[in-house]
Structure formats: C-alpha cells, structure tokens
Amino acid sequence: MSVGKRIYLQREMPDPEIMKQFKTIPASNVGDVMSRDCAMNPRIHLVSSPKDQMMVGPAYTIKTRAGDNLILHAALNLCHEGDVLVLSNEEDNTRAIMGEVMMAYLKYTKKIAGIVLDGPIRDIDEISHWDFPVYCTGTTPGGPYKEGPGEINVPIACGGVAVNPGDIILGDPDGVICIPKHDAAQILKDAKAFQAKDEAKLEASKNGTANRSWVEKTLKEKNFEIIDGIYKP
Numbered sequence: 258m259s260v261g262k263r264i265y266l267q268r269e270m271p272d273p274e275i276m277k278q279f280k281t282i283p284a285s286n287v288g289d290v291m292s293r294d295c296a297m298n299p300r301i302h303l304v305s306s307p308k309d310q311m312m313v314g315p316a317y318t319i320k321t322r323a324g325d326n327l328i329l330h331a332a333l334n335l336c337h338e339g340d341v342l343v344l345s346n347e348e349d350n351t352r353a354i355m356g357e358v359m360m361a362y363l364k365y366t367k368k369i370a371g372i373v374l375d376g377p378i379r380d381i382d383e384i385s386h387w388d389f390p391v392y393c394t395g396t397t398p399g400g401p402y403k404e405g406p407g408e409i410n411v412p413i414a415c416g417g418v419a420v421n422p423g424d425i426i427l428g429d430p431d432g433v434i435c436i437p438k439h440d441a442a443q444i445l446k447d448a449k450a451f452q453a454k455d456e457a458k459l460e461a462s463k464n465g466t467a468n469r470s471w472v473e474k475t476l477k478e479k480n481f482e483i484i485d486g487i488y489k490p
Contacts, residue, residue: 265410268422271438276425280313282448284429290447297416297433305391312390312428314341314370316420321407323349328407338368341426345413346376352399353379364389375415
C-alpha cells in the first residue's frame with residue numbers, strides 16, 4: 258500500500274438519526290459543550306449564501322499536497338449525496354483548489370451537503386450567491402496543479418482541528434466544528450441542554466433579569482484588584 262496515494266472507499270459512518278438532530282443546534286452551543294476545542298480556525302469561513310443556515314453531514318476527508326487538486330477530482334467521482342467534503346491543503350493560500358465548474362458538479366450532480374476547504378477558491382462572483390454551503394479561506398485567480406499525491410478517507414487536519422472520515426461536520430454562519438462520531442450521542446444530549454439554558458439567558462438579557470453576579474465572584478477568586486480611582490503612571 259502506497260502511503261500518500263491511498264483512496265479508501267469505505268468509512269465508518271455516524272448514526273444518521275443523531276446526526277440530523279444537530280441541524281437544529283447552533284455550532285457555538287455544540288462547541289461549548291465540547292470544551293470549546295472543536296472549532297476550525299476562522300480563516301475558514303462561509304463565502305456563499307445558503308438559505309438553510311445549518312450545514313450537517315458526514316466528513317468525506319481529502320488530503321492533498323499544497324495547491325494540488327488531483328485527489329479532489331477523484332473525490333468528486335467517489336463522494337456520496339449528503340457528504341461534506343473536508344479538505345486539508347497544507348494551509349496553502351496561493352492557489353485556488355476549486356472553482357465554479359467543480360462546485361456545480363458537487364451541488365447539482367452529486368448533491369453533497371457542503372464543502373469545507375483549508376484553502377482558497379475562485380469564481381467567487383458566482384459562488385457567493387449560491388444556495389449551497391461553501392467554506393474556505395478566501396479567493397485567488399491562481400489555479401491548482403494536478404499532479405498528486407493525495408489521499409481520501411484518512412484522518413486529516415483542517416483549520417487546526419482533527420477530522421476523521423465519517424465525523425459529523427456542523428457549519429453555520431459562525432463557522433465550522435467537527436463532532437467525533439463516537440461521542441456524538443452524548444454531545445447531542447449535552448448540546449440540547451446547553452441550548453435550552455442559553456435561550457433562557459438570552460431572554461433574561463432582553464427583559465432585564467440577567468444575573469451577572471458571577472463576574473464579580475470570578476474576579477475575586479482570581480485576585481483581580483478593583484480600584485476606585487484614575488490610573489497615574
């Protein structure tokens with residue numbers, strides 16, 4: 258087996274009933290119950306205009322050499338409806354890894370759930386208006402190479418976060434998080450409870466009943482000094 262040039266056709270998939278329930282929970286709420294350690298770097302951000310703000314699907318992972326999209330073209334042939342393509346690109350920002358033609362194939366023919374690229378795209382004048390989730394680092398007219406190497410459905414790092422094939426990818430206007438498939442049931446339970454508490458806190462912030470006493474308590478515990486005076490050098 259040639260490491261660096263491997264294409265795995267199978268993945269261990271998440272429970273579909275659990276996965277679809279994440280579509281009703283903001284990424285921030287889910288991230289907070291995961292110790293706030295699951296969000297991709299905000300260099301990866303939403304650049305299109307999906308009507309449905311929530312993107313959820315199993316990760317179809319792609320590992321490519323910086324600025325090269327040969328293995329991404331292979332993924333276009335092999336991915337499945339409802340997948341979220343997640344691509345590591347050695348954090349390269351010099352070459353667009355894909356553009357309108359490739360994305361149109363994924364959107365209309367393959368019917369995937371969305372795209373997450375740790376790299377730039379091109380044809381943003383069209384893609385920015387699409388009702389289709391596209392997350393990337395930016396845009397450039399510079400095109401990619403098609404030489405390889407690359408791998409499909411192996412563990413990758415995208416936006417500073419580890420992603421395994423079949424993990425649940427959740428994206429909204431805030432950004433993208435990765436939910437480990439084996440922990441998804443407990444994370445879903447915790448996230449639903451957190452969401453209910455968060456909505457209650459929002460209502461309290463609106464109606465004047467918010468309890469902010471925890472701030473003074475925490476400052477005291479951490480030995481902050483509050484000085485009733487003006488700073489003088």
